[in-house]
Amino acid sequence: MVQDYVFPGTVEQAVAMLAESKGRARVIAGGTDLVLDMRDGKITADKLVDLRAIDGMQRIVEHDDSISIGASVTHSQIVRSTLLRHHAPGLVDACRKVGSLQIRNVATVVGNVVNGNPAADAAVALACLDATATVVDEQGTRTIPFNELYAGICISCINSSCQIVTQISFPKKKAGEGSSYIRMEQRKALSLPMLNVSSKVRVINSQFQDVQLLMAPVGAGPQHAVTAEDFLMGKDITDENIRQAGVLAREQATFRSSAVRGSKEYRIGVLPVCVERALRAAIADAQEG
Amino acid sequence: MNTKLISFVLNGEPVSVRVDPFELFVDVLREKLQLTGTKKGCGEGGCGSCTVLINGEAVNSCLLPAMRVEGTSIQTIEGVEDNGELHPLQTSFIEKGAVQCGFCTPGMIMSAKALLDKNKSPSKEEILEAVSGNICRCTGYVKIEEAIEDAAKTLRKAAVKGESHG
Structure with a gap:
């Protein structure tokens, strides 16, 4: 039973408030998942530490070479950001797909990642962007690569009773780079993705250079389609190569049948098409400049 | 506690x-x-x-x-009403038959109002996105979309005349 609800004014205060509760307090950002998990008894806490009042947490910040998204930034803020539309169109598309407008106005992108769901839209879109998370606890501040944030399926490495992800950052788009996000869904609003794919490519002289291709939910956190990525490196951008990348991703994918997300067979069937669409969209973004 | x-x-x-x-x-x-x-x-x-x-x-x-x-x-x-006068959204929902059992109506009107407060000339897509988080089990949504379009029209006319609807 929650006994107290507090609004620290600084990250240091927030960490201290968590620490003094010795594991019985918990961070709340947007709360759209946490409220339900607490109602259903999946998560219990004596105290909720709300990050809303901490200065700077609500901002998307452009640095010289990177962009950072504060812990209180909502999905709607991402959708409206012209900066992110240029540097991370896949992330904007992903955030537009989450829940409903009412959810997007409250739910945070960092919360979407810390929740640990492997197919969380924003998380999958961020996974291809070489993102990092800034984690603060009593021991200090650390920067953790995005793929090290997941401990298992729907299990985060972040312990929200003593750690705070203050921001997620990723490099700005460079010449020749493009990114994208594609999801398969049962309907356009209020639906979980049946599967999702994100991609970032660097295109030089009509050839694939760096290729990041992520898919979910096929493991703990978004997973690299490693064989497809390796195959595309240095290859010409052709319909045949893009198609082959989809086939290679399918061979690696290990979907499980799910009452909510669809059957394993159906999702394996449509994955190559989603991979092709994601690659084509990332290439188009790269060529757009 | x-x-x-x-x-x-x-x-x-x-x-x-x-x-x-x-x-x-x-x-x-x-x-x-x-x-x-x-x-x-x-x-x-x-x-x-x-x-x-x-x-x-x-x-x-x-x-x-x-x-x-x-x-x-x-x-x-x-x-939403202003000094006892219904907001154009409320009037349009009644006139266009966008209310049946009425349970979804308050939420539907609030979502539509959030849209029209910022944008009095929304496209059909913008209207549908604005109410995409509101479920109605009676109307089939067509009447709701028509009502929001109608209210937007009323608000645009009022803006020209210099009237205000908060």
């Missing part, structure tokens, strides 16, 4: 109310402030019947800890 006094602006009037630390705002509205126009449907952010505006943005009050309302401006369906 550390109950707290929260203060905020509700439908234009300052209010203070004592809440439990994890009380949800929809329950505060309905049980403590007796504003039962805001409906509680699914209770998990899936139906939109509890939609209210917080600083002009539509949110699900069933997922909103009341503590987060401190210092904000809230509008509920009870605050």
